[in-house]
Amino acid sequence: QVQLVQSGAEVKKPGASVKVSCKASGYTFIDYDINWVRQATGQGLEWMGWVSPNSGATDYAQKFQGRVTMTRDTPLRTAYMELSGLRSEDTAVYYCAIQTGYNSAYFVKWGQGTLVTVSS
Amino acid sequence: DIVMTQSPDSLAVSLGERATINCRSSQSVLYSSTNKNYLAWYQQKPGQPPKLLIYWASTRDSGVPDRFSGSGSGTDFTLTISSLQTEDVAVYYCQQYYATPFTFGPGTKVDVK
Numbered sequence: 001q002v003q004l005v006q007s008g009a010e011v012k013k014p015g016a017s018v019k020v021s022c023k024a025s026g027y028t029f030i031d032y033d034i035n036w037v038r039q040a041t042g043q044g045l046e047w048m049g050w051v052s053p054n055s056g057a058t059d060y061a062q063k064f065q066g067r068v069t070m071t072r073d074t075p076l077r078t079a080y081m082e083l084s085g086l087r088s089e090d091t092a093v094y095y096c097a098i099q100t101g102y103n104s105a106y107f108v109k110w111g112q113g114t115l116v117t118v119s120s
Numbered sequence: 121d122i123v124m125t126q127s128p129d130s131l132a133v134s135l136g137e138r139a140t141i142n143c144r145s146s147q148s149v150l151y152s153s154t155n156k157n158y159l160a161w162y163q164q165k166p167g168q169p170p171k172l173l174i175y176w177a178s179t180r181d182s183g184v185p186d187r188f189s190g191s192g193s194g195t196d197f198t199l200t201i202s203s204l205q206t207e208d209v210a211v212y213y214c215q216q217y218y219a220t221p222f223t224f225g226p227g228t229k230v231d232v233k
Contacts, residue, residue: 047221106175
């Protein structure tokens with residue numbers, strides 16, 4: 001079955017960077033774009049961007065432009081989201097999620113989430 | 121950016137009764153060339169990732185009970201739970217995927233009265 005398994009929780013200091021991984025299984029990795037969505041504690045969902053496992057193309061939300069980098073390692077079937085210049089407001093659970101069609105970005109499967117805590 | 125709003129913020133419904141959640145987008149999410157509404161609904165329980173319930177505004181995802189239904193078009197949408205069960209206690213989010221940045225509503229918390 002389709003699974004997305006994310007890396008473990010991270011604690012970072014302000015100004016540092018964090019890199020979260022998302023390992024996919026149960027489907028052809030290059031077929032589905034991977035999106036990243038974050039959720040601050042007790043808050044709503046915020047889309048950050050997507051990466052195409054096939055081409056490596058990306059599209060980032062303007063809010064994160066210049067601070068976020070989304071990549072993939074196709075042989076490892078893993079996508080990565082790196083966020084730099086961390087501040088306390090970046091404390092959140094970060095999810096990867098797949099969309100199964102081009103131009104149809106509803107998210108059919110989500111990773112379990114990775115808690116990133118930014119604290120001095 | 122397309123702003124999504126939801127109402128109510130929370131609601132409590134008796135078991136077996138109907139729950140209705142509304143979602144509104146700041147601009148139409150109906151794409152004329154496909155005649156589809158680019159609107160999805162998710163359910164999120166505490167400590168879990170969101171789960172897709174509905175896409176294209178009214179298509180249930182595989183395995184989703186038929187007590188969940190979606191309706192609406194353009195800018196106004198509704199998620200209905202026809203007969204609330206205890207396992208339906210959760211927060212529900214709508215999401216537009218008409219244009220990036222994809223955006224979510226603030227969520228509606230559903231509880232048992």
